[in-house]
Amino acid sequence: xxxxxxxxxxxxxxxxEKATQEGQNKFIGFWFFLxxxxxxxxxxxxxxxxxxxxxxDGPTANDLFGLELVFIMTILLLTSSLTSVYAMYHMKNNDxxxxxxxxxxxxxxxxxxxxxEIYEFTHYITDYGFTFRSSAFGSAFYALVGFHGxxxxxxxxxxxxLMIRNAKRGLNLYNAPKxxxxxLYWHFIDVIWVFIFTVVYLMGKVG
Amino acid sequence: xxxxTNSNEVNPFQKQKNKEEMQKQLISFALMIAFxxxxxxxxxxxxxxxxxxxxxxxxxxxxxxGFQLYYFMHMKEKGHGMPALMMYGGLWAALLALAALGxxxxx
Numbered sequence: 001x002x003x004x005x006x007x008x009x010x011x012x013x014x015x016x017e018k019a020t021q022e023g024q025n026k027f028i029g030f031w032f033f034l035x036x037x038x039x040x041x042x043x044x045x046x047x048x049x050x051x052x053x054x055x056x057d058g059p060t061a062n063d064l065f066g067l068e069l070v071f072i073m074t075i076l077l078l079t080s081s082l083t084s085v086y087a088m089y090h091m092k093n094n095d096x097x098x099x100x101x102x103x104x105x106x107x108x109x110x111x112x113x114x115x116x117e118i119y120e121f122t123h124y125i126t127d128y129g130f131t132f133r134s135s136a137f138g139s140a141f142y143a144l145v146g147f148h149g150x151x152x153x154x155x156x157x158x159x160x161x162l163m164i165r166n167a168k169r170g171l172n173l174y175n176a177p178k179x180x181x182x183x184l185y186w187h188f189i190d191v192i193w194v195f196i197f198t199v200v201y202l203m204g205k206v207g
Numbered sequence: 208x209x210x211x212t213n214s215n216e217v218n219p220f221q222k223q224k225n226k227e228e229m230q231k232q233l234i235s236f237a238l239m240i241a242f243x244x245x246x247x248x249x250x251x252x253x254x255x256x257x258x259x260x261x262x263x264x265x266x267x268x269x270x271x272x273g274f275q276l277y278y279f280m281h282m283k284e285k286g287h288g289m290p291a292l293m294m295y296g297g298l299w300a301a302l303l304a305l306a307a308l309g310x311x312x313x314x
Contacts (some may be wrong), residue, residue, distance in 0.1 A: 042301030
């Protein structure tokens with residue numbers, strides 16, 4: 001098979017996301033970014049762990065958190081991680097329509113997660129008066145969980161933008177790395193959430 | 208190969224490989240869900256001593272994250288030396304940050 005250097009080859013290579021130099025650069029660069037994000041979230045986690053008992057006579061972690069909602073949010077985000085794996089599976093089989101379908105499901109699950117988080121924060125603020133300014137615990141909590149929620153929001157805008165922009169283009173070697181890098185980002189969001197539900201919610205309930 | 212004009216075609220061997228990979232990822236998803244449920248049950252029922260619960264929860268989380276990184280994000284595959292370097296470099300700096308914050312808080 002001769003290698004043609006077009007972005008729309010007749011047969012797609014096995015790993016379309018890494019078939020071009022640009023794709024490889026995006027791949028390496030994005031992992032570099034994720035390494036940096038790890039450090040950033042570690043600082044927020046460290047701050048939270050240091051401050052989570054400084055409640056200034058306000059509500060404590062044990063008063064606030066309800067495990068049911070957190071469980072639903074965890075399942076939503078974990079499932080959306082799997083659906084983006086399915087999307088990448090169809091990308092590798094060069095099936096653009098199925099990839100778009102699974103990315104769409106990912107978007108729906110991600111938006112449901114965001115809806116739950118908005119409900120959760122409103123519940124804390126209106127029913128408990130627990131805000132960013134109510135205590136050091138409040139600041140650390142909203143900084144950590146809110147920053148994760150901000151990442152989810154950004155990811156949703158990114159995903160929907162990608163899906164709309166490439167809807168008529170189909171899959172090619174130019175946009176395959178873009179989809180792949182998004183899926184890495186989305187899995188990383190789930191990695192962070194695993195630590196949030198463990199360290200913030202479950203350990204907050206244990207005491 | 209040369210007479211293939213349908214760009215939707217993927218060679219059957221690769222398709223089979225992708226399918227096997229997908230099955231592994233489904234199994235890791237099932238395990239991740241199981242670990243999540245175990246973690247929630249441990250906390251919801253209060254069945255364990257609180258000294259003991261936190262390390263167990265952290266181990267369950269670490270295993271889940273391993274599945275995410277190595278299966279979902281493909282770090283177990285070839286050509287992931289640089290990603291591993293970045294992630295472990297990041298984790299190293301993350302541990303230093305956590306240790307520093309721990310020391311200034313509880314020393």
